[in-house]
Amino acid sequence: MSMSTKLRTNRPPVRADVVPLRHWGRGAFAAVVAIVVVVIANSLATNPNIEWSVVGDYLFDDNILRGLRKTLEMTVLGTIFGTALAVAIAVMRLSPSKIVSGTAAAYAFFFRGIPLIVLLILIGNLGLFFKNFTIAIPFTDITFWSRPVREVMNPFRASVLGLSLAGSGYMSEIVRGGLLAVGRGQHEAAKAIGLTSGKTLRHIVLPQALRVIVPPLGNELISMLKASAIVSVIAGGDLLTVALGISGRNFRTIEMLLVATIWYLLVIVVLSIGQYFVERKVAER
Amino acid sequence: MRGDDVAQEPMVELVGVSKHFGHHQVLYDVDLTVQRGETLCVIGPSGSGKSTMLRCINHLEVISAGQVRVDGNLIGYRLRPDGRLHELHHRRAAEQRLGIGMVFQHFNLFPHMTALENVTLGPIKAKGVKRSVIEPYACELLQRVGLGDKFDAYPSQLSGGQQQRVAIARAMAMRPPLILFDEPTSALDPELVGEVLDVMKDLARTGGITLIVVTHEMGFAREVADSVVFMDAGRIIEDGTPAEVLGNPQHERTRAFLAAVLH
Numbered sequence: 001m002s003m004s005t006k007l008r009t010n011r012p013p014v015r016a017d018v019v020p021l022r023h024w025g026r027g028a029f030a031a032v033v034a035i036v037v038v039v040i041a042n043s044l045a046t047n048p049n050i051e052w053s054v055v056g057d058y059l060f061d062d063n064i065l066r067g068l069r070k071t072l073e074m075t076v077l078g079t080i081f082g083t084a085l086a087v088a089i090a091v092m093r094l095s096p097s098k099i100v101s102g103t104a105a106a107y108a109f110f111f112r113g114i115p116l117i118v119l120l121i122l123i124g125n126l127g128l129f130f131k132n133f134t135i136a137i138p139f140t141d142i143t144f145w146s147r148p149v150r151e152v153m154n155p156f157r158a159s160v161l162g163l164s165l166a167g168s169g170y171m172s173e174i175v176r177g178g179l180l181a182v183g184r185g186q187h188e189a190a191k192a193i194g195l196t197s198g199k200t201l202r203h204i205v206l207p208q209a210l211r212v213i214v215p216p217l218g219n220e221l222i223s224m225l226k227a228s229a230i231v232s233v234i235a236g237g238d239l240l241t242v243a244l245g246i247s248g249r250n251f252r253t254i255e256m257l258l259v260a261t262i263w264y265l266l267v268i269v270v271l272s273i274g275q276y277f278v279e280r281k282v283a284e285r
Numbered sequence: 286m287r288g289d290d291v292a293q294e295p296m297v298e299l300v301g302v303s304k305h306f307g308h309h310q311v312l313y314d315v316d317l318t319v320q321r322g323e324t325l326c327v328i329g330p331s332g333s334g335k336s337t338m339l340r341c342i343n344h345l346e347v348i349s350a351g352q353v354r355v356d357g358n359l360i361g362y363r364l365r366p367d368g369r370l371h372e373l374h375h376r377r378a379a380e381q382r383l384g385i386g387m388v389f390q391h392f393n394l395f396p397h398m399t400a401l402e403n404v405t406l407g408p409i410k411a412k413g414v415k416r417s418v419i420e421p422y423a424c425e426l427l428q429r430v431g432l433g434d435k436f437d438a439y440p441s442q443l444s445g446g447q448q449q450r451v452a453i454a455r456a457m458a459m460r461p462p463l464i465l466f467d468e469p470t471s472a473l474d475p476e477l478v479g480e481v482l483d484v485m486k487d488l489a490r491t492g493g494i495t496l497i498v499v500t501h502e503m504g505f506a507r508e509v510a511d512s513v514v515f516m517d518a519g520r521i522i523e524d525g526t527p528a529e530v531l532g533n534p535q536h537e538r539t540r541a542f543l544a545a546v547l548h
Binding site: 185186188189190191192193194195196197199203204207208211 | 343345375376379380382383385386387389391393394395396397406407410411412455456459
C-alpha cells in the first residue's frame with residue numbers, strides 16, 4: 001500500500017465556543033498572599049513601639065540629609081574608582097606576562113575574599129601600621145613626597161578607598177567576562193585593518209564588552225550603596241552613621257533605622273529606573 | 286626595505302615557510318610567489334594548511350621558520366646589520382597590515398557599527414584619514430558591492446551575503462594592493478554565494494589588486510584565477526594555471542581531491 005501526501009483534508013472544522021481553564025488554586029494562593037501582606041503592613045503601621053511621627057520628623061533632618069549626601073558621594077566615587085581599577089585589573093589579567101596576570105589575579109582574590117567590614121577597619125586604622133604615605137624611588141633615599149598617614153586619611157577617604165578596592169575586586173571579574181565575550185574574530189578583523197592593540201581595545205573590544213558589563217555593573221552600584229552602610233564601623237559620616245548617632249541621643253533606634261531604610265530604598269528605586277534606561281540604551285543594536 | 290626596481294618585485298613571496306602549533310606542524314617548508322595583479326586560488330582539503338598559510342602573509346600567525354615578503358618587505362621581522370631577523374614591534378606590524386586587506390570566513394564585521402562605520406573605521410583610526418575624505422569613497426565602495434541602500438544598517442540587520450560584501454568593502458577602503466580571502470563563501474547559505482563571488486570577480490577583473498583566495502569554489506577558481514595551487518598536509522603539492530591544476534592534475538592526491546569535490 002502506498003501513502004500519498006495530501007495538501008487538503010476533507011474533515012470539516014469543529015464550530016463551538018472555547019471555555020478557558022479556571023485556575024482555582026492560583027486564585028486561592030493570591031488571596032492568602034494578600035492577607036499576609038495586609039497583616040504585616042498593619043502590624044508595622046499600628047505598632048505602638050514605632051512612632052511614625054518621629055520618623056517623619058527626622059526624614060528631612062539636616063544631619064540625615066548631610067549623611068545621605070555623604071553616602072551618595074562615597075557610592076559614586078567608589079563606583080568610579082572601583083570601575084577604573086577593575087578595567088585595569090581585568091586588562092592585566094589578560095596579559096601574556098605571568099607576573100602581571102598573576103598579580104592581578106591575586107589582587108582580585110584578596111579584595112573579593114576579604115569581608116568589607118574587615119577591609120574598612122584595616123584601612124580606617126592604616127595609621128597603626130604605616131606611618132607615612134611616600135612617593136619615592138624604592139630602595140634608595142630619594143623621596144619626592146611624603147605625608148603622615150593620619151593627616152591624609154580621614155574616615156570619608158578611608159570609606160571611599162575601602163569601597164573602591166572591594167568593588168574593584170568583583171567588578172574586575174565582570175569586566176574580564178565582558179572582554180572575553182568579544183570573540184577572537186573581532187580582534188583579528190581589527191588587526192587586519194591595521195589597528196594597534198590599544199586602538200582595538202578602545203574602538204572594538206570595550207564598546208562591545210560594555211553591553212555585557214553594564215547590566216551587572218548597575219547591580220554592583222546598588223550593592224555598593226548598601227555596602228556603604230558598613231562604613232559606619234569607622235564612623236564614615238554616612239547616612240547610617242548619622243542615623244545611629246541621632247538614635248544614641250534620642251533613643252529612638254527603630255525610628256532612626258526606618259529613616260535610613262526609607263532613604264536607601266528611595267535611592268535604589270531611582271537607581272533601578274536609571275539602570276533600566278541605561279540597559280535599554282546599551283541593548284539597542 | 287623596498288627593492289630598487291619595485292615593479293619587478295613579486296607582490297607576495299614565501300620562502301621556506303614552516304609553522305607549528307606546539308608539536309603539531311601545519312606548514313612544511315612552503316615556497317610561493319604571487320605576482321602583482323594576479324588572482325591566486327588556493328584549494329585543498331580542510332586541515333591542509335591553506336588558511337594558516339594565508340594568515341601568515343599578514344602576520345596574524347607568527348611563522349616558525351622561513352620568510353614572508355609582501356611588496357618586497359619582510360613581514361613581521363626586520364633584517365638588522367647584525368645579520369639576524371628581529372621581530373617587529375607590534376605597532377610596526379600593524380603598519381604593515383595597512384597594505385594587506387583581509388576578508389574572513391565569518392565576516393567578522395564590527396556589530397556595534399553601521400555598514401558605513403565598518404568601512405570607514407580602518408582609514409580613520411589606523412591611517413588617520415579625515416572622515417570627510419573617506420566617507421564619499423566608502424559610500425562609493427558600498428555602492429560598488431551593491432549595498433548603496435544599506436549605509437546605516439547594522440550587521441545584524443544584513444544577510445550573510447550582504448555582510449560579506451560589507452567586509453569586502455571594508456578591506457578595499459584601505460586601498461590595499463593585496464587582499465586575502467579566507468574561505469569567503471564557506472559560511473554562506475548556498476543561494477547567497479553567487480552575490481559574493483560576483484563582487485570578487487569584479488575585483489579580480491578590474492585588476493590592479495592582487496587577490497589570494499582560499500576557496501572551495503572550483504567554478505570560481507576555473508573562471509577567475511590566474512593561477513591555482515593545491516595544498517595537502519601542509520605542503521603545496523601542485524601549482525599552475527587553472528586549466529593545468531584543475532583540468533589536468535599531475536598528482537594522485539590532487540586528482541583524488543578534485544574527484545571528491547567535483548564528482
